[in-house]
Amino acid sequence: MEGEIANQPILSLPAPWYRDAGIHERERQAIFRREWHLLGHLGALAGPGDFIAGDIAGWAVFVIRDLTPAAERAMATTRAVVEEDFPICEAVQRSLESGLYQGGPLSPRHEAGIVMFHSLVRAAVGV
DSSP states (O other), rough: OTTTTTTTTTTTOGGGGGTTTHHHHHIIIIITTOOOOOOOOOGOSSSOOOOOEEEEEEEEEEEEOOOHHHHHHHHHHHHHHHHHHHHHHHHHHHHHTOOOOOOOBOOHHHHHHHHHHHHHHHHHHHH
């Protein structure tokens, strides 16, 4: 039964889902928006100016104990890194749109995490 559920092969998500803005937004809302997320440990905010920054499903999240010059510099650095990442993400999108990626069977034995994640995405977007 490995690789099958009720005699059906376990398939990867369809290629268009990786670049479809509607699917992406449904996934963000259904999976990430409704849950609590750990951004960091309280101990990371021990003193004035301490901060935690992160991205949760495309939402930038910042927790700053006190806004200090050091925190302002850290926020500027974070913005710079995000701006540097845009060309990388755009290149990945072009690769997905090229038709080189093909959806197909997954191996639950070797790709268990992907199988589980794809199942959650399918359930969240109602497919």
